Amino acid sequence: MTTFSEIATLLEGQAIEVPSWAYGNSGTRFNVFGTAGTPRTVEEKLADAATVHRFTGLAPLVSLHIPWDLVDDFAALRRYAEDLGVALGTINSNTFQDDDYRLGALTHTDAKIRQKAIDHHFECIDVMHATGSRDLKIWLAEGTNYPGQGDLRGRQDRLAESLRTIYDRLADDQRLVLEYKFFEPAFYHTDVPDWGTSYAHVAALGERAFVCLDTGHHAPGTNIEFIVAQLLRLGKLGSFDFNSRFYADDDLIVGAADPFQLFRILFEVIRGGGYGPDSQVAFMLDQCHNIEAKIPGQIRSVLNVQEMTARALLVDSSALAEAQESGDVLLANEILMDAFYTDVRADLAAWREERGLPANPMRAYLESGYQQQIEADRIGGTQAGWN
Numbered sequence: 001m002t003t004f005s006e007i008a009t010l011l012e013g014q015a016i017e018v019p020s021w022a023y024g025n026s027g028t029r030f031n032v033f034g035t036a037g038t039p040r041t042v043e044e045k046l047a048d049a050a051t052v053h054r055f056t057g058l059a060p061l062v063s064l065h066i067p068w069d070l071v072d073d074f075a076a077l078r079r080y081a082e083d084l085g086v087a088l089g090t091i092n093s094n095t096f097q098d099d100d101y102r103l104g105a106l107t108h109t110d111a112k113i114r115q116k117a118i119d120h121h122f123e124c125i126d127v128m129h130a131t132g133s134r135d136l137k138i139w140l141a142e143g144t145n146y147p148g149q150g151d152l153r154g155r156q157d158r159l160a161e162s163l164r165t166i167y168d169r170l171a172d173d174q175r176l177v178l179e180y181k182f183f184e185p186a187f188y189h190t191d192v193p194d195w196g197t198s199y200a201h202v203a204a205l206g207e208r209a210f211v212c213l214d215t216g217h218h219a220p221g222t223n224i225e226f227i228v229a230q231l232l233r234l235g236k237l238g239s240f241d242f243n244s245r246f247y248a249d250d251d252l253i254v255g256a257a258d259p260f261q262l263f264r265i266l267f268e269v270i271r272g273g274g275y276g277p278d279s280q281v282a283f284m285l286d287q288c289h290n291i292e293a294k295i296p297g298q299i300r301s302v303l304n305v306q307e308m309t310a311r312a313l314l315v316d317s318s319a320l321a322e323a324q325e326s327g328d329v330l331l332a333n334e335i336l337m338d339a340f341y342t343d344v345r346a347d348l349a350a351w352r353e354e355r356g357l358p359a360n361p362m363r364a365y366l367e368s369g370y371q372q373q374i375e376a377d378r379i380g381g382t383q384a385g386w387n
């Protein structure tokens with residue numbers, strides 16, 4: 001059995017990217033609840049994200065969404081973030097809130113609408129130059145609701161052409177990550193429904209195009225860690241959108257619904273070389289805190305990722321390989337489960353203290369007075385949300 005002290009240094013440098021929209025209001029189509037202290041501006045979202053990083057040491061990057069986080073001067077926003085101790089990360093495009101895209105954006109039959117969606121991505125790339133972001137993340141809400149509504153094949157061809165135009169606009173140090181989702185908002189077919197479709201497109205684009213795996217975007221029962229292993233094997237896993245789900249795309253706190261699944265995913269990430277200083281994989285959260293407090297919700301999330309990373313690092317990989325090769329089914333399973341069942345919370349608390357971080361970031365935040373301060377300060381204005 002590997003011990004915690006053997007993996008302690010491997011936990012250093014873990015960087016989780018938090019989404020700006022996690023700090024704004026969100027909800028379901030039934031209601032969006034407002035909460036006291038919710039940011040009104042991008043700067044206030046960054047301040048909250050920087051607070052998560054200050055208490056955990058785990059979240060040095062903030063992912064932005066265009067147009068929700070549109071500002072006049074992104075270079076100034078970058079300096080503002082850096083002064084707070086965080087950097088601006090992935091830029092997310094949005095082709096799902098414009099009436100023009102009712103029947104598609106990058107796949108639309110009308111060349112003018114396709115060009116409008118392409119131009120939006122060009123704008124995102126301009127933002128990336130100012131923010132210093134590496135990744136352009138594309139999630140498409142495109143698809144159809146009824147059989148026969150669209151030409152499935154023609155839509156793929158138009159998508160490939162639009163993606164090519166966007167990809168060719170990227171600078172040499174920028175990447176495109178293409179997210180897939182099996183349904184919603186379209187209910188019959190989705191144009192990028194699965195990792196295979198995303199892989200086919202990014203493989204055709206070139207070496208700076210990758211797949212984004214959102215853990216909530218699969219049919220129930222899907223073996224997500226297998227997809228992780230396969231994409232890493234192919235060199236095409238670019239990023240995660242971590243969250244957890246009970247039913248569909250629930251966007252709940254990562255590790256809340258199924259910590260064992262998160263452990264299995266992280267084990268394959270480590271096994272496949274996706275973890276550590278040389279990794280190409282961005283560990284993003286894609287979550288919404290509809291009813292719970294948002295900053296503690298994000299603190300809990302990054303701690304859950306760290307905890308399951310530590311447990312996955314504890315797997316005795318040489319003993320596991322030996323058991324696998326000798327065909328010892330039960331021993332191999334036991335070795336994996338031993339690591340999963342190891343409670344690392346006390347070790348992680350000590351690890352944090354040694355590094356000048358609070359042993360219990362959640363409690364330290366609640367006692368810090370930050371929440372009371374933002375609730376007192378953020379009066380008036382319009383609270384940020386999915387707009």
Ligand code: AOS
Pocket residue numbers: 021065092139179181214241249286
């Ligand atoms: C939508 O279901 C996806 O998960 C996207 O990543 C989405 O764009 C994100 O939640 C907000 O930008």
Ligand code: ZN
Pocket residue numbers: 139179214241286
């Ligand atoms: Zn996502």
Ligand code: ZN
Pocket residue numbers: 181214216217249286
């Ligand atoms: Zn989603």
